[in-house]
Amino acid sequence: MNFITSILEDGEQAVKKDPYAALRFTEFRWYLTMRFFLTLGYTMQAVIIGYHIYELTNNPLALAMIGLVEAIPSVGIALYGGYVADKSEKKGLLLKIFGVMWICSVVMLIVTLPGMHNYISYHLSLVIMYVMIFCIGLARGFYAPTGFSVMTHIIPRELYPNSSTWNSSTYQTAAVIGPMIGGLLYWKFHITTTFFVVILFISIALIAITRLSRQAAEYIPKESIMDSLKEGISFVWNSRMMLGALSLDLFSVLFGGVVAVLPIFAKDILHVGARGFGFMRSIDSIGAVLTMLVMTRYSPMGKPWRNLLIAVVGFGASIICFGLSTNFYLSLFFLFTLGAFDSISVLIRSTIMQVLTPDKMRGRVSAVNSMFIGSSNELGAAESGAAAKLLGAVPSVLVGGSITLLVVFATWLKTKKLVPMTLNQIHTPEPVEVKTEPLQEALVSAPKNVE
DSSP, rough: OOOHHHHHHHHHHHHHTTTTGGBHHHHHHHHHHHHHHHHHHHHHHHHHHHHHHHHOOOOOHHHHHHHHHHHHHHHTTHHOOOOOOOOHHHHHHHHHHHHHHHHHHHHHHHTTTTTGGGSHHHHHHHHHHHHHHHHHHHHHHHHHHHHHHHHSSSSOOOGGGHHHHHHHHHHHHHHHHHHHHHHHHHHHHHHHHHHHHHHHHHHHHHHTTTTTTOOSSSOOOOOOOOHHHHHHHHHHTOOOOHHHHHHHHHHHHHHHHHHGGGHHIIIIIIOHHHHHHHHHHHHHHHHHHHHHHHTSSSSSSHHHHHHHHHHHHHHHHHHHHHHHSHHHHHHHHHHHHHHHHHHHHHHHHHEEEEEEESSSGHHHHHHHHHHHHHIIIIIHHHHHHHHHHHHHHHHHHHHHHHHHHHHHHHHHHHHHTTTTTOOOGGGOOSSOOOSSSSSHHHHHOOOOOOO
């Protein structure tokens, strides 16, 4: 209890003195470079794959399949990925993960080369792209827990909230630029040129990884894999705030996601084409980035559970308003507010995880988190595509936003006691043995390469 309180108090004092405190660490800047360029390439790729497949098939179920094909391996391998991350050297593992993503992008580039339809059929090209999406999903199942473990080793504990804000801001900035560049390049030069740029960005991310120091495993398994995995699940299950935050994200995004059906709105409802679609895929992240910058000064962690519920209400309301809009610029505004509210929930959830999770369990706990988040995003995309096929795009979005608000209301009824609490009033769940080093040593053992 005193451990968590000390971290939060030290973090608040550090941020008040220097909101750029986490950026003073060289390795953290290289980590953000890796994160930025991977996200840039990945979001560009997601945009062009989604629009390309819908353009080829004109079928919402084809969009649903993209989310489903990526979610199955990502969620299915997540727990094992967390186990591997905890017991492995992190830098080498990241290089292997990014290498798989790079190869998948190269294969999709080859499939989309001009004249390739003379050698492979239309149906075979779709199958190959879905297989590559599946492989990317596998890589993501290992990347989430590994990346989380790396970041927490290159920043002192008292700066976890500040580093979480900069990490999320970097991701959201790339998520703004990526779809916009992807949409514009697709509109101007078609898909093949865009894949060249995607591969370039992933290559830069690979180079950034080489600038990180090696991080030996802190966890040496003494029990079976199943018992080790159960330990991570048990930890999350016994933390009321952590489990609540993950569950809220799972169900709200599962039913309230609109990203998967944006190609339908861009092409058939708002009639803005690939260029407009690029802006639509970016504007929510612009809202997120601006909100993240505000939160570097004004943290939402004073009463995290109350603020999380408010943010998800705003998220659901934005979805409904977007579904009702028939004006392109008004739709962009509601996507902007959607991203703003979502960024608040992301920051709260990630800070809760960083502060409450002991070092030796970071991979496995992050794996549980990625199962929730991965299943909500990708399975949410599958649900959105299927609902759009059955109900139509607009009704499916309205229903999804309404369900999100119902989920928040039900969560509020179940968790009223958490609403007035601060984070340091939520106890660290058992079984947690913080025996690796005393508090004083933990706070003094700052990473090297600080300027």
